[in-house]
Amino acid sequence: MSGPVGRGPRRLTRWWRRRSLRTRLTVIAATAIAVSVFVAFQVASELMDRELQVTAEDQLRADSRVLAADAERAGVAQVPLPPYPGSGRLVRVILPDGSTRTPVGQPALPPVSGRAGRVAQGASADLMESNDSDEDGYRIYTLRAGDGAVQVARVVDDSPINRFGFGMLLIGLLCVAGGALVGRTVARTGLAPIDRLTAAAVRVAHTRDLDAGIPDEGGGEIRRLIQSINEMLAALRDSRRAQRLLAEDAAHELKTPLTSLRLNVELLVRLDRRGTLDSALSAGSRTRLLNDLGAQVAELSTLAAELTEVARGDVSDENTELLDLADVVLAAVTRARSRVPDIEVALDVTSVWVSGRPAALQRAVLNLIDNAGKWSPADQPVQVRLRAEGASAVLEVDDAGPGIDAVDVPRVFDRFYRADNARGLPGSGLGLSIVQRVVDDHGGRATVARSTRGGALLRVNLPAAAPPAPLARRAAGEGTAAR
Known part of the structure; x- marks a missing residue:
């Protein structure tokens, strides 16, 4: 079970690492805008829903107070109920015996709840409640009036929220598309110095021309990066110059002992080929010549060792x-x-x-x-x-x-x-x-x-x-x- 589950994130990570920096910035910008729009939609929807709810409840209370005033004057059993207009508010009168009166042609409201019945019996002054058990949800306000109670209700209408959400969705999609475009443009503009830096580095790598510095442009991190690379190129130039001088000096220093060694060896070889080595050179001369050859070989060995030491420079595996x-x-x-x-x-x-x-x-x-x-x-x-x-x-x-x-x-x-x-x-x-x-x-x-x-x-x-x-x-x- 853990294998397939863990493979998904790893594949996503590999995909992300293979993307270019421009693509990453574009995705990040679009994602940031999408998240911002979503959060803004949630907050705005919640605020709008609360505002609509408060407005609807205030309207229910105002209508209930008017109906309750009529019921107290005429009595809950005799108060005239206006005909149902076909939409909008719904009214109902709760009589002392628990029965109800409704206008002619009005749709049936949910049964009177126990809490609303207690308001009619004088247990409390009013009650705001919601009923979502039916196909249409209702918000019902119950107010004590005379020896009974009056109720005013409205159907809970989510269409404004839905329309608002649809509008926010369209705006969000446009913002995400615009954010991706802006992110791409910003990435292209912001990474232009990096592109020029890369091109300059590739040119230096191909031409081996360390004297071609990279133009100092941009600011902040980009400028520090360019300055660091220019400093690195300067160090490489100094290193190459030092190596060239070392090679030239070494060739010059090696020329004299090698020439002397070659001449002495050639002399010995020529005399040996003629068979006149013993007659041409006395024992003392041969000894001096061999000692000279030994000294020259020792000098070359010392020079080679010291050249190796100098060429190594600062490279050392020895710990401090x-x-x-x-x-x-x-x-x-x-x-x-x-x-x-x-x-x-x-x-x-x-x-x-x-x-x-x-x-x-x-x-x-x-x-x-x-x-x-x-x-x-x-x-x-x-x-x-x-x-x-x-x-x-x-x-x-x-x-x-x-x-x-x-x-x-x-x-x-x-x-x-x-x-x-x-x-x-x-x-x-x-x-x-x-x-x-x-x-x-x-x-x-x-x-x-x-x-x-x-x-x-x-x-x-x-x-x-x-x-x-x-x-x-x-x-x-x-x-x-x-x-």
Whole structure:
């Protein structure tokens, strides 16, 4: 039983969802007008029926008072009753013995009710009652007169209400038709900006022209929607431009190591084909060449990894969590030492809690240490300091190298940018740009300055977070422990 019953509403819902917005607005407008007309008809019919009833009752009372005055003068048994005119009111006199008198030719009224009989006997002064038991319903007013009572009645006539209802039905149908037409027109006019917006979006999708903005028109929600789409197109334009620049820069950066790698490989292949590899290259030359090839392959691997990291942009599956930045720094130092065993790092870190992505932050710290390691002399360690400063976590990495020229400072964090004196060092020019992006994603700020040792001082400020409750209570009791 529940299956067929539930299928009807589901079909109606599916039908409704398949309709266009214009059709929905038209149906809603027509339905709203139909409901309004129906409610207005019900209210008007009720008011009209009450008004007609009150008018009829007032007329019955007035006629009864005239007849009662005649009956009191002449007596109920002798009062003259005018002949029945053929329509309109009906009269009747109730005698003390319960019998009745009616005019000649008048249709028979319903029998005298018990309550009307008690009025004739003097139990009450008057009585208004309705009788709908016969084909014609009557409204009868009974009034005490002398030693009996008089009654005046009228047939209950519903024809005015019926005519009114028929007229309201016609008006309602016209209103529904007009409402549907108005709703369709309003929908067409109101949705015109949406149509133009759709056409513009389709044009952008077909032409791939993100520079073709959508005209800002309309107001309210429509205007906000157009502005949002234009902002989305602007973001897509910026993203496409960034991708193009990244591809061009990557092609440029890959050209040199690939050319060098190709030339070295071609040299080895040519000598091997001639059978002169051993005679043309000494053992030391072969070792240097193979080391050069290995360095170039390592540089390409690093560049490919960093290009992948940059191309991913803000896309990351890593969740943000509350973490101790000191643990992240220690993990990054451990990775740096495993990658470059000769690097020396001096640590001075304090437990500072932040909200962030652990892997991204560790990559940023590792890039800072790798960058400093390239410049620091062998006998000078890379210094890594972490402390809390107000509402920020401050990470500083400095080296004892030559420092950064003032002309290069504004572009230190740009993609692929390398200072003139860094051209001969390994690297892709992407490490610090990755640091900048990670810091920006975490709401922080990365800056560069000159170290007290003469080298570069790279500083990262991140918003600090409150430690977990148990650690906060322990810190309050014991103080912050330096690592």
